[in-house]
Amino acid sequence: MSLPASIAGAPFLDDPAFRRVIAAIEMDGDRARVVGGAVRNTLIGAPVDDVDIATTAKPEVVASRATAAGLKAVPTGIAHGTVTVVSSGRPFEVTTLRTDVETNGRHAVVAFTRDWASDAGRRDFTMNAIYADADGCLHDPVGGIVDALAGRVRFIGDPAERIEEDYLRILRFFRFHARYGRGALDPAGLEAAVALQDGIERLSRERIGTEMRKLVTAGGAVAALSIMDETGILARILPGGSVLARLATMIGLSERYGVPLGLEARFAGLAADRQALAGALRLSGREDKRIEAIVHWGDRLAARMDEATVRLVVVRAGNEVASAALLFAAAERGCDPKTDLALVARDFRPPESPVTAARLMAEGYAPGPALGAELRRREAAWIAAGCPAEFKLAP
Structure with a gap:
């Protein structure tokens, strides 16, 4: 098989912001090449998110040249050779070629080098150690191109x-x-x-x-x-355990019905113990709260999986949680939620509820448990009626 020798024509290579960074660095014999994800993803036809640059120029030189060119230089990891150069508001990580002198499981003592092969040798996978010049010409010191195209994740x-x-x-x-x-x-x-x-x-x-x-x-x-x-x-x-079968079912249903399944929904499906998962992965409060809501409403839907309950979840928690909770419930019950329920969870947009505390207080209800109970009763009746914009329910 003939391997590609260039990625010329890749959109990021023609990006003026990128070109300004390269022009600022490549002076006095120094070279700069794109490395890592941008090159790998271009080769396999995947989206390119970030453009990382490797260079023979030392970090203080990169920072000085970038500043002189009117770009912003941020010393994000200068001790290990990395300067973030901001061009047209976009960050580009620029890292000096390195070789490891000493490693201890995470933190490495590095020495700067001008040897591209030595720099490649300290990276993790072959597909992440493919370099490209600014004109797209590829350099592949560890055989990453063939691995990337074959879908083979191989350590260097x-x-x-x-x-x-x-x-x-x-x-x-x-x-x-x-x-x-x-x-x-x-x-x-x-x-x-x-x-x-x-x-x-x-x-x-x-x-x-x-x-x-x-x-x-x-x-x-x-x-x-x-x-x-x-x-x-x-x-x-995950010391709290995992439920892979549930997660697999949720993903399958998500693909079948075109229902989104975000990060928190996947964690909700995976976790055998939500609190243990939150601690083990140091989830944020927002992530944990969203997972808790998916599990709570998923249990509610597992007990009663009908359109009124799905609408209730949408009203109370929104479409994303409702969709995730429905798939969670279906996976728990080992059933198919059916297309109509999946579409209600995904697409139903309820109008503003006509059932409000102010309306009930105008009818004579005083703040307290009785008011809350009546609110819930009328809201349930409104949802059961299909959430009409106009709704009247006698006390």
Whole structure:
């Protein structure tokens, strides 16, 4: 198979903001090349989000040249060679070529270099170590192009050595396969990940949570999580347990009915213990609250799955929660929610409720439990009637 030698024509290469960054850096014999996700994704036809740049110029030189060119330079990781250059309001991470002098599981002592192969050798996966000049010409020191096109997530060099440099690479191995991989996991990578899984205990829960957010939203999440479960890795990440069958059912129903299934919905489906999951992944208060709502309303729908109850959830919690809760309930009950209920959860937009506390107080109700009970009674009747804009219910 003939491998591509260039990504000329990629939109980001013609972006004036990008061109200004390159022009600022490439002076006095220094070179700059795009590396990582932008190159990989362009090769496989995936969207490009960020454009990261590697350069022979040292970080203080990058910052000085960027400033002289009228760009903003932010020393986001200057000790490790990274300067964020802001051009036309967009950030570009610019990192000096590096080689590891010492690693201890996460933090590395690095030395700057001008050797592109040495820089590639310290990266995680071959598909992330493909470089492209500003004109699109590709440089592939570790065979990443063929792996990217084949959907093969392969560590650079010895997988055990790469993992021992940073144990988060165990999670990244599964996450990248879930996002970009095809077929079976790379055997050498899987063997090393399983053998070194004790190292996960050294990672902060914040870093684990960040990686898991990306993993559960990837297209191949369930398959990757299943292997993590079979090998004991998932239990180290989610000590409260997991429910993969429920998550798989929710994802399948989401695809069948065109109902969105966001991050919190996937976590709700996965978690055997919501509170344990929130602590294990250091979820934000907003994320935890949304998961709690999905589980609460999912239990309500599991007990009574009809249109009136779906409308009630939409009124109380919104379409996203209603859709997720319906799929959660269907997975719990092992049933099909049917198209009409899925569409109500996704598309129903109720008018403003005519049932208000002010209206009841005008009828003579005083603030207190009786007012709340009457509000709930009338709201339920309004929802059962289909949420009409005009609604009257006698006391």
